[in-house]
Amino acid sequence: xxxxxxxxxxxxxxxxxxxxxxxxxxxxxxxxxxxxxxxxxxxxxxxxxxxxxxxxxxxxxxxxxxxxxxxxxxxxxxxxxxxxxxxxxxxxxxxxxxxxxxxxxxxxxx
Amino acid sequence: xxxxxxxxxxxxxxxxxxxxxxxxxxxxxxxxxxxxxxxxxxxxxxxxxxxxxxxxxxxxxxxxxxxxxxxxxxxxxxxxxxxxxxxxxxxxxxxxxxxxxxxxxxxxxxxxxxxxxx
Numbered sequence: 001x002x003x004x005x006x007x008x009x010x011x012x013x014x015x016x017x018x019x020x021x022x023x024x025x026x027x028x029x030x031x032x033x034x035x036x037x038x039x040x041x042x043x044x045x046x047x048x049x050x051x052x053x054x055x056x057x058x059x060x061x062x063x064x065x066x067x068x069x070x071x072x073x074x075x076x077x078x079x080x081x082x083x084x085x086x087x088x089x090x091x092x093x094x095x096x097x098x099x100x101x102x103x104x105x106x107x108x109x110x
Numbered sequence: 111x112x113x114x115x116x117x118x119x120x121x122x123x124x125x126x127x128x129x130x131x132x133x134x135x136x137x138x139x140x141x142x143x144x145x146x147x148x149x150x151x152x153x154x155x156x157x158x159x160x161x162x163x164x165x166x167x168x169x170x171x172x173x174x175x176x177x178x179x180x181x182x183x184x185x186x187x188x189x190x191x192x193x194x195x196x197x198x199x200x201x202x203x204x205x206x207x208x209x210x211x212x213x214x215x216x217x218x219x220x221x222x223x224x225x226x227x228x
Contacts, residue, residue: 008150043201043219044153087152097166098217100152 001026004101006088012107017078021104023088024070032091033064035073038103039084047073047086078108112136114220116202122226128190131223134183135204141165143217144177144187145201153201159185192227199224 006023013019025033033050048055050062050071061074071088085103115134123129135142141160145153156175158166162182170177174193179185189196199222207215 004152043221045219046216097155097158100154102150102152 002101003027003099004088004090006101006104008102008104010105010107012109013078014109015078015080017108018074018076019078019106020072020074021086021088021106022070022072023101023104024068025088025090025099026069027090027092027099028069029092030069030090033062033071034089034091034098035060035062035071036087036089036100037084038087044087044100075106078106080108080110082106083108114202114204114218116200116220116223118223119221120224120226122228123192124228125194126191128188129192129225130186130188131200131202131225133185133187133202133220135185135202136218139204139206139218140182141205141207141215142179142185143203143205144185145203145219147199147201147222149198156187189225192225194227197225197227 004025011019035047036044037047038044048057048062050064052064054063059076063072083106085105087103088101089098091098114136117132121129143158144156146156147153156170157177159179162179175189177187201222202220203217205215205217
């Protein structure tokens with residue numbers, strides 16, 4: 001079983017739609033969680049950290065369910081510029097090593 | 111602030127040849143990482159340095175891959191000899207935080223080197 005699993009997609013949505021991605025992780029010792037965004041042929045960039053209480057950044061909401069070991073990312077009012085691959089990332093306490101999922105590809109169309 | 115620099119951006123070689131990639135992290139970042147990203151997959155950590163010491167190289171294929179960070183600043187990753195399955199983007203990243211002392215810090219990635227092995 002992969003340490004971090006994501007649906008690769010692609011998710012095709014129209015502008016203005018709400019879309020949600022889930023990610024599951026296998027290591028219960030994982031302590032920190034992130035969503036990175038990767039545009040085509042570009043490097044990954046941190047989108048947001050995921051906190052136990054859930055957190056929001058503009059149109060983006062991240063949630064963590066430790067009991068079920070999954071993380072979610074909700075994007076509201078999708079923009080064309082949101083088209084990218086969204087990477088779910090986990091980390092063990094005390095370690096700087098990040099484990100990346102395969103990514104979920106999002107395509108927002110006019 | 112200058113980001114993580116990598117060179118070359120693209121490299122095409124034949125199998126069994128050697129290749130080297132260079133990375134210059136963000137100034138002051140103690141931790142440097144090399145990742146391999148195969149098409150359709152997420153980045154996979156190959157090696158992690160803290161200053162000039164290796165923290166984690168458990169996923170580095172040591173029979174053909176080597177990396178160094180001699181002065182604790184820039185780093186090189188070498189593949190010798192290359193195989194077809196080494197075709198990937200090699201990403202370098204850096205972060206401020208020293209492992210073990212705090213939670214994970216944001217990793218900043220360079221633009222990557224796209225390697226094609228024929």
